Amino acid sequence: MIDINDLSKSYGNKKALQHLTLQIKPGEIFGFLGHNGAGKSTTIKNLVSIIQPTSGSIKVDGLELSEHRQEIKQKIAYVPDTPDIFLQLTATEYWNLLAAAYDLSEDEVKSRRQKLVNLFNMGLHVDETMASFSHGMRQKTVLIGALLSDPDVWILDEPMQGLDPQAAYDLKQLMQAHAKKGKTVIFSTHNLDTAQQLCDELAILKTGELIYNGSVKDLLAQHENESLEEIYLQMAGRQGDGHLVDDIEGDTHE
Structure with missing residues (x-):
């Protein structure tokens, strides 16, 4: 079990992560979604002790990460x-x-x-x-x-990036098999199809803040007749701003 409680990270005046609280259970594949700069990699780097939080805490199997870094690192693949x-x-x-x-x-x-x-x-x-x-x-x-x-715990930051289709498929199979053994897989992705295919639970981040934590199934149920892409962009993106594309395309024809 991984417990993240009120986790924040700042770089000077820039708040990269703000008051993140969530729980990641054994036996599940947990995905982080968000635009570039949303806080996905910052969260992951805190989990693997590459950086330390400005405030808040992380516990792994009841152990405080700040006090048991070496012991916890032995439980993690990164x-x-x-x-x-x-x-x-x-x-x-x-x-x-x-x-x-x-x-x-x-x-x-x-x-x-x-x-x-x-x-x-x-x-x-x-x-x-x-x-x-x-x-x-x-x-x-x-x-x-x-x-x-x-x-026990796999923490993968954009693991499919650069992989050929066969390797990506094989990695997905490994992730699912690992979770079925009662262990934990955490990964970040920009690929909504991959998230929908693999994730038991999702955390969607926007500018360092958690804006959704729950299952893909529940998220889709809350937004009937909409795709995960449409839902995600409504929550985290700039969905519907087609005029920006029109402006750019219009410039090419002048």
Whole structure:
């Protein structure tokens, strides 16, 4: 169980996150939706201790994150919003680095690593440097590294970004299987179809504030005969401003 209570984060006068309170239960896939700058990545970076909140608290299985960071980190797999890290390492060296960080032996990770390598079709590239990889291949490498230890909580920031359709499908299957084992998957996305397909619960953020927390089913029931896209844009976007597009298109014909 993850309890976020009155969480806020400011950078000087800019309020990136304001008084966020929500609960994320075991056995569910929890999605964060919001425009760029809405506070999704800020929330995730607080959860994985990359940044610390200005105020508020996070508890994981009853433990206060600020007091038990190392213990809680061992329970979490994290995929950042960019895979452009440790590019001087080969894929295998990167995975070995992650295994060491989780204090895993070679025997513990060998079988799981090979299964993930096969699943994401990375077998021919394990000894190549990440600098030589495409964005999608880097994303696959980071995903494999994060999932090596199979921890209880997966926290994935825009995990589908750059993946080919097969890899995206396979990752979705892994996420669903993980949740079915009674474990937790948290991810952020801009893809409403993916959110509707995967999420048991949603949090929609706008300019650092929580504007919806609940299931996709309940949200759709509250807005009959409207798509998730229409509902989302009514809540978080600038839905209906077609004249802005008309203005731009009109400029091209003058």
